[in-house]
């Protein structure tokens with residue numbers, strides 16, 4: 381449905397000359413807004429608190445790209461578990477797509493950190509310093525005076541301070557709170573990279589929230605750009621009921637109304653943070669923030685009409701007054717999601733608590749010892765993924781023919797420690813009929829057998 385189809389030819393935030401159209405959204409209010417505030421407060425508490433919460437001594441969530449170590453709800457994923465981490469990410473993306481197919485872009489308006497910070501933190505501060513939309517517009521148009529300097533200066537100073545805080549928060553998700561505290565407390569010269577990162581992130585966040593704003597959702601965000609392929613006429617979205625609202629007509633006193641319920645007050649347009657007119661139909665720019673629902677409901681209350689001229693609805697519901705149905709695409713996504721989740725569960729059961737990799741030492745084939753034994757040298761990487769200390773010992777099941785020596789003795793690994801050790805295997809027996817033999821190995825953690833494997837051993841024929 382589009383009553384004014386040329387709206388699809390251009391972005392609401394770009395003028396005909398290609399210049400930025402600054403959006404001054406009206407201060408939102410209403411029941412959906414109250415719920416959004418509540419949801420945002422809970423999410424902000426979670427986002428700010430998560431890096432400080434520790435489970436078994438590790439942060440609740442951490443994405444340490446530098447060390448390729450990711451922590452999700454206290455579970456550490458090392459580079460060895462990367463495939464599992466990737467599957468969890470893919471599952472989350474499919475979940476988001478499925479959610480979008482059914483409920484539209486509600487994630488953007490209610491759960492996305494960008495929207496929460498923009499609409500619930502920075503925008504609120506803007507209202508505090510510059511007032512509601514009309515005052516903001518007036519302030520921007522007026523000449524510089526003491527009032528404008530104070531209002532604009534106060535706002536941008538608060539924005540800059542918040543950007544620094546968000547930058548620190550963002551970094552704490554990458555390197556952890558402990559490392560971040562070191563950067564803050566110790567001399568800058570000892571943490572040049574960390575310090576530069578904080579400065580660059582602060583500038584980026586300030587620019588995004590002070591200037592780029594809704595364009596993150598309307599231009600930059602790939603999820604937003606994918607809406608066109610994910611939504612269909614059965615998706616629940618924030619929609620204008622054109623069957624009920626059209627033809628729109630201004631409300632006039634002492635006029636017997638024959639037109640639709642829309643009184644063309646444009647309050648739904650004024651309140652929109654992405655500057656669109658939802659009456660034109662579903663648009664990529666709509667982040668489903670529901671501000672226009674609240675605004676239109678309050679107008680309907682005032683003119684004595686029932687609420688819901690703008691509401692959560694699907695195009696088919698509006699057109700045919702049909703109940704919301706689960707279509708084939710929803711079923712297909714659901715099946716895929718269940719399969720992926722089952723696969724993640726299965727893969728997770730295969731995840732080892734202690735990861736041991738044995739590789740032949742580079743450039744070393746074998747060595748003939750004075751006592752006639754043949755020696756092979758290996759490099760063993762041990763990764764203790766548990767939260768307990770582990771004593772690792774390596775032995776062979778064939779003690780008659782081989783002797784295993786762990787250089788430095790048994791390995792005591794601290795929780796979450798990765799260690800490389802050198803392993804020597806001596807072949808005592810004579811008369812090898814192959815140059816490449818297999819040695820049966822046993823790996824123990826705290827005297828408990830955790831793995832059996834065979835490793836290749838190079839020798840000379842007859843030895």
Ligand code: SF4
Nearest residue numbers: 642643645646648676
């Ligand atoms: S707020 Fe409601 S009545 Fe006013 S223009 Fe928008 S849809 Fe029409």
Ligand code: SF4
Nearest residue numbers: 652666667669670672
């Ligand atoms: S059209 Fe309504 S729901 Fe969509 S972004 Fe604008 S105010 Fe929010």
